[in-house]
Amino acid sequence: MATSTIPSVSPGMESFIVGIIGMGDMGKMYARRLSDAGWKIMACDRDEQYEDLRNEFSSRTNIQILRNGHLVSRASDYIIYSVEAAAIDRVVAQYGPSTKQNAIVGGQTSCKDPEIKAFEDHLPPDVDIVSCHSLHGPKVDTKDQPLVLIKHRASDESFRKVETVLRCLQSKHVYLSAHEHDRITADTQAVTHAAFLSMGKAWHSMRQFPWEGARYVGGIENVKINLTLRIYSQKWHVYAGLAILNPEARKQIDQYAKSVTELYKLMLGGHHAELRERVLKAKEKVFGRNNAAGGPQWEDKPLLRDTVLDQFSLGRTEPGADPSTLLPNNHLSLLAMVDCWSALGIVPYDHMICSTPLFRLWLGVTEHLFRDPARLEGALRVAVEDNTFRSDDLEFTFAARGWAECVGLGHFETWKERFVATQRFFEPRFAEAIEVGNAMVKAVLESTKA
Ligand SMILES: NC(=O)C1=CN([C@@H]2O[C@H](COP(=O)(O)OP(=O)(O)OC[C@H]3O[C@@H](n4cnc5c(N)ncnc54)[C@H](OP(=O)(O)O)[C@@H]3O)[C@@H](O)[C@H]2O)C=CC1
Numbered sequence: 001m002a003t004s005t006i007p008s009v010s011p012g013m014e015s016f017i018v019g020i021i022g023m024g025d026m027g028k029m030y031a032r033r034l035s036d037a038g039w040k041i042m043a044c045d046r047d048e049q050y051e052d053l054r055n056e057f058s059s060r061t062n063i064q065i066l067r068n069g070h071l072v073s074r075a076s077d078y079i080i081y082s083v084e085a086a087a088i089d090r091v092v093a094q095y096g097p098s099t100k101q102n103a104i105v106g107g108q109t110s111c112k113d114p115e116i117k118a119f120e121d122h123l124p125p126d127v128d129i130v131s132c133h134s135l136h137g138p139k140v141d142t143k144d145q146p147l148v149l150i151k152h153r154a155s156d157e158s159f160r161k162v163e164t165v166l167r168c169l170q171s172k173h174v175y176l177s178a179h180e181h182d183r184i185t186a187d188t189q190a191v192t193h194a195a196f197l198s199m200g201k202a203w204h205s206m207r208q209f210p211w212e213g214a215r216y217v218g219g220i221e222n223v224k225i226n227l228t229l230r231i232y233s234q235k236w237h238v239y240a241g242l243a244i245l246n247p248e249a250r251k252q253i254d255q256y257a258k259s260v261t262e263l264y265k266l267m268l269g270g271h272h273a274e275l276r277e278r279v280l281k282a283k284e285k286v287f288g289r290n291n292a293a294g295g296p297q298w299e300d301k302p303l304l305r306d307t308v309l310d311q312f313s314l315g316r317t318e319p320g321a322d323p324s325t326l327l328p329n330n331h332l333s334l335l336a337m338v339d340c341w342s343a344l345g346i347v348p349y350d351h352m353i354c355s356t357p358l359f360r361l362w363l364g365v366t367e368h369l370f371r372d373p374a375r376l377e378g379a380l381r382v383a384v385e386d387n388t389f390r391s392d393d394l395e396f397t398f399a400a401r402g403w404a405e406c407v408g409l410g411h412f413e414t415w416k417e418r419f420v421a422t423q424r425f426f427e428p429r430f431a432e433a434i435e436v437g438n439a440m441v442k443a444v445l446e447s448t449k450a
């Protein structure tokens, strides 16, 4: 219920109605949060969901479930489309013309290019367009997470109304254009997901649950495993949409696959000096001088600490186990990430205002490897001298190339097949993994506060 600290309905907006089309995970989360703050909500999903949704929300008097988007659009002052990114054009074409005169319309899809095109194509001209994007999943506390707001075609008054409604999420408002949004999320989300999707595919190809062996143990490995399972436990369309439909994402995912392949070839050929030179150059470009302050890009305090990450293992090893008993990893996925950022001229810290929890964790483990010269030298040495990870790395390279090709071709169906096959492999372990993964994300977010 609303508490005194959560901004509630402002004077003059008591009769303002928020419409939500698409009551999936994100739509429901918005409906609950906004209704807790006192806003009147009208919402729908597909007609088949009508009875179930009515039952689910029957105890909330300020949420009215309707049969379809026409009814929601006719009655609401601000309508949020929260449907699959690939369906946005079809759904807006269907309900957009029913939008109430002078209403405000926005979307919560992860990729703004098709969403804005759909609004421009199908909404009446008197309707204002203000879009948003919560940069986190439906189970994460919205407080202090970035919320992108896009004033695409709107009066200041309409924009102010949207901000007033969404303020109850207590997120950090980030103001961007649709184009800026897609460019930044391609860097932060699409390429990060490509790395985890590739790890999952590689483990699946090897038929291994990575936490069951001696290879993937310790803080960095816990992050790799927990986040990979977190992604594969979600709906495929979320990740497919933001990779395939974001016109900015293709280049990044393609470069990641190139970086993985080229570094793997250097490892395979035993070219230690060349590998080292390339990685250190990339390190300098990505983490080196911060022009404003003169020091390195990273803060004095690391983004992540081993002691936090070591607690969240799916495997059997006790926290604080003797590191000499663990198999060293060359961390191809992380070396390639920095190589990719370097090739594309990306400084990941520039995107922190717009980062998801997953991106912060990924940057955290990458930083963790690169801040410690001995750890980095160890990974480079292992990369050339130690064959233990050769087949895993080969599978990882194939996987990264496969995802990049699929995204490059824009093949939704192939993407889905690739994802679902690996999802099935990990499925029996999701319950446990999600619990550990959520606890890890929570602890890391708390440990990185202030
Ligand atoms: N999940 C996440 O972590 C995040 C997702 N997003 C974005 O938010 C959007 C929603 O994601 P999420 O909630 O996770 O996905 P869901 O699949 O859970 O929700 C989408 C819902 O929209 C419904 N829908 C489709 N067509 C219509 C229609 N014509 N009328 C009414 N409802 C319809 C879907 O029904 P059906 O399943 O039958 O098609 C589904 O229930 C996506 O664009 C996603 O990219 C943004 C931030 C985070």
Ligand SMILES: O=C(O)C(=O)Cc1ccc(O)cc1
Binding pocket: 109, 110, 134, 135, 136, 137, 189, 238, 242, 356, 357, 358, 359
């Ligand atoms: O943190 C991530 O990258 C996630 O996986 C959750 C997520 C998925 C889709 C979005 O549009 C925003 C956040």
